[in-house]
Amino acid sequence: MTEPASLFDTTFFSEQLFDQIADALADTGYLVLDKPLPQPLLDGLLANLQQQQASLNPAGVGRQGDYQRNEQIRGDSIQWLEPGDPAVTEFLSVMDKLREAMNQRLYLGLFDYESHYAVYEPGAFYQKHRDAFRGKPGRKLSSVLYLNPDWDKHNGGELVLYDEAGDLELFRVAPEYGRLVLFLSEDFPHEVLPAKVRRQSIAGWFRIKPL
Numbered sequence: 001m002t003e004p005a006s007l008f009d010t011t012f013f014s015e016q017l018f019d020q021i022a023d024a025l026a027d028t029g030y031l032v033l034d035k036p037l038p039q040p041l042l043d044g045l046l047a048n049l050q051q052q053q054a055s056l057n058p059a060g061v062g063r064q065g066d067y068q069r070n071e072q073i074r075g076d077s078i079q080w081l082e083p084g085d086p087a088v089t090e091f092l093s094v095m096d097k098l099r100e101a102m103n104q105r106l107y108l109g110l111f112d113y114e115s116h117y118a119v120y121e122p123g124a125f126y127q128k129h130r131d132a133f134r135g136k137p138g139r140k141l142s143s144v145l146y147l148n149p150d151w152d153k154h155n156g157g158e159l160v161l162y163d164e165a166g167d168l169e170l171f172r173v174a175p176e177y178g179r180l181v182l183f184l185s186e187d188f189p190h191e192v193l194p195a196k197v198r199r200q201s202i203a204g205w206f207r208i209k210p211l
Helices: 015-027 038-050 086-107
Strands: 028-032 078-081 108-120 126-129 138-144 159-162 167-175 180-186 190-192 199-208
Touching: 015 086, 015 180, 028 167, 038 199, 078 126, 086 138, 086 199, 108 126, 108 138, 126 167
Parallel strands: none
Antiparallel strands: 028 180, 078 108, 108 199, 126 190, 138 180, 138 199, 159 167, 159 190
16 A cells, blocks of 8 residues: 655655755754755644644643643643644654654664644743753654744844753754754753743654663
């Protein structure tokens, strides 16, 4: 049985691009790609996000019994992505291909990918934090895809990555439309700075299985 034809041209995710991503992760542990996904796919994801406005819920910190809402730490609202909408289904498929490619090249042992829309209203932020702690099972590789058309650099809202100690700023990234950031989850504390306008993204994590 052949797979159904994609509604989007995703041939841009070439072996050469996979090699570039793997090289960067092996070298520095992070990289930024400007619009690696096609415009129709980005527009489809943005349209789906706009349809999901009523389903967004305030995000919290901690897990299970420790989970709590704390706007002094993070102020975004989220909605987890599930297959169904054509753009969302295609995006998840593309990220799964990326998962397989990184396993082949870097032997990371990634077994799945989870992601959610993250919406920050003006003034909202996310304090410096880690997505995972070294040696613990779970998140291994983090991703952020930005969905902010016509973003003005003066609006703020940058993602700031720090060295492993959390003292030295490595770089800050403006949340421009279609920009994709990848970084090793255990290695880099990071924060989201407040923006003057609404800030939208898809935050995601490739995970490893518990031993």
